[in-house]
Amino acid sequence: xxxxxxxxxACSPRRxxxxxxxxxxxxxxAARAGAETELILLADHNCGPCRGCGGCDKTGRCVVLDDTxxxxxxxxxxxxxILAAPIFSMGMNAQGKAFVxxxxxxxxxxxxxGRQVIASEEKRLARRGIFISAAGTGLPGVFDGxxxxxxxxxxxxxISYAGAYCYPKTDxxxxxxxxxxxxxxxxxxxxxxxxxxxxxx
Numbered sequence: 001x002x003x004x005x006x007x008x009x010a011c012s013p014r015r016x017x018x019x020x021x022x023x024x025x026x027x028x029x030a031a032r033a034g035a036e037t038e039l040i041l042l043a044d045h046n047c048g049p050c051r052g053c054g055g056c057d058k059t060g061r062c063v064v065l066d067d068t069x070x071x072x073x074x075x076x077x078x079x080x081x082i083l084a085a086p087i088f089s090m091g092m093n094a095q096g097k098a099f100v101x102x103x104x105x106x107x108x109x110x111x112x113x114g115r116q117v118i119a120s121e122e123k124r125l126a127r128r129g130i131f132i133s134a135a136g137t138g139l140p141g142v143f144d145g146x147x148x149x150x151x152x153x154x155x156x157x158x159i160s161y162a163g164a165y166c167y168p169k170t171d172x173x174x175x176x177x178x179x180x181x182x183x184x185x186x187x188x189x190x191x192x193x194x195x196x197x198x199x200x201x
Contacts, residue, residue, distance in 0.1 A: 003034055003035055003036050004030075004033075004034075004035040004036070004079040004080055004126075004193075004194055004195070004196060005035065005036045005037075005038075005077060005078045005079050005080070006027065006030035006031075006035040006036070006037050006038075006078060006079065006080035006081070006082070006190070006193055006194050007037070007038050007039075007040065007074055007075060007078040007080070007081055007082070008023040008024070008026060008027050008037070008038070008039045008040065008081075008082035008084060009023075009040050009042060009071070009075070009081070009082070009083055009084065009099070010023045010024075010039060010040065010041050010042060010084045011042045011083070011084060011085035011086075011092075011093055011095050011096030011099065012042075012043070012084070012085065012086050012093060012095075012096075013042075013043045013093070013095055014086075014173065015043075016173050016174055017086060017134075017173065018086065018134040018167070018170050018171075018173075018174070018175060018176040019084040019085060019086045019132055019133060019134050020041070020084065021174065021176055021177060022084060022132045022134070022165070022167075022176055022182065022183075022186050023039060023082050023084035023132055024039060025183050025186045025187050025190065026082050026084075026130070026132065026165075026186040026187065026189055026190030026193070027039055027082065027190055028187060028190060029186070029187040029188060029189065029190025029191035029192075029193070029194065030080060030082075030190040030191065030193050030194030031190075031194065032190075032191055032194070033190075033191050033192075033193075033194030033195045034194060034195075035079075035080065035193075035194030035195075037194075038074070040071060040074065042071075042095050042096065042099060043095065045066075045067035045068075045071065046066045046067045047066055047067055047068045047071070047095070047098065047099055047102070048064055048066050048068070048098070049098040049101060049102070050064075050098070050101040050102050050104050051063075051064060056104060056105035056108040056109075057108050057112055058112075058113075060105055060106075060108050060109035060113050060115060061105055062102060062104070062105045064102070068099065068102045071099075072102075072103075075157060076117070076118065076157070078127070079123070079126055079127055079128070080127070080128055080129065080193040080194060081127070081128075081129035081130075081154070081157070081159055082129070082130055082132060082190065082193070083096075083129065083130070083131050083132070083150055083153065083154075084131075084132040084133070085097075085131075085132075085133055085146065085150075086133060086134050086135065087133055087134070087135035087136075087137075087142055087143065087146060090139075090142060090145065091145045091146060091149075092133075092145070092146040092149050092150075097149065100149055100150075100152070100153045103153055103156045103157065106156040106157060107156055110156070116158070117156070117157060117158045118157075118158040124158045125160075126196075127157075127158055127159045127160060128159060128160045128162045128193055129154045129157075129159040129160070129161060129162060129193075130162050130163050130164070130165060130189050130190075130193060131146070131147060131150035131151075131154075131161075131163075131164040131165070131166075132164075132165045132166075132186060133146055133147075133164070133165075133166045133167070134166070134167045134168075134170040134171075134176060135166070135167070135168050135169075135170065135171075136169070136170070136171030137168065137169070138168040138169045139168075142168060143164070143166040143168075146166075147164045147166070150164065162189075162192070162193065163189065165182070165185055165186050165189055167179065167182050170182075
């Protein structure tokens, strides 16, 4: 049986940020399960926002030429995806949301062109993803919008949504490292994501 490929996309612009640390911890879990793992730091790449130009409507391809396509190629090849993005101003941070918006080409492929994003049904059924987030505030509903965006993102990429791991009142750089429960929780989620057979997360 081939090894699963698990990819984490860390969207925070902050070096050593909490969501990046959580993503790394989840990848550790996936690696323990025997999966191949890779961490992509979105801040290291040139990824512009969607222009709303409709250029993908007839082709399913984005007309914006930057690093986004190469990252999406890696996501399409993965069996497990960890989307890690902090909350800025009560929503997913701008860099993460801009990257999600560029998934418009997959919406066009699915709903305008009638194409499957992942051709293999077996691979589609095996793909699972989790969302990880942290917010400085503990206001009710602070994660609601970001979770909805993440669920949409996974749906566009033929990835089964396997849960969200969100931690309020976590703002200072590296503060999450003192939260043993959170670290254990995402480690376990990553472990399940890296396993060949689906497991309740």
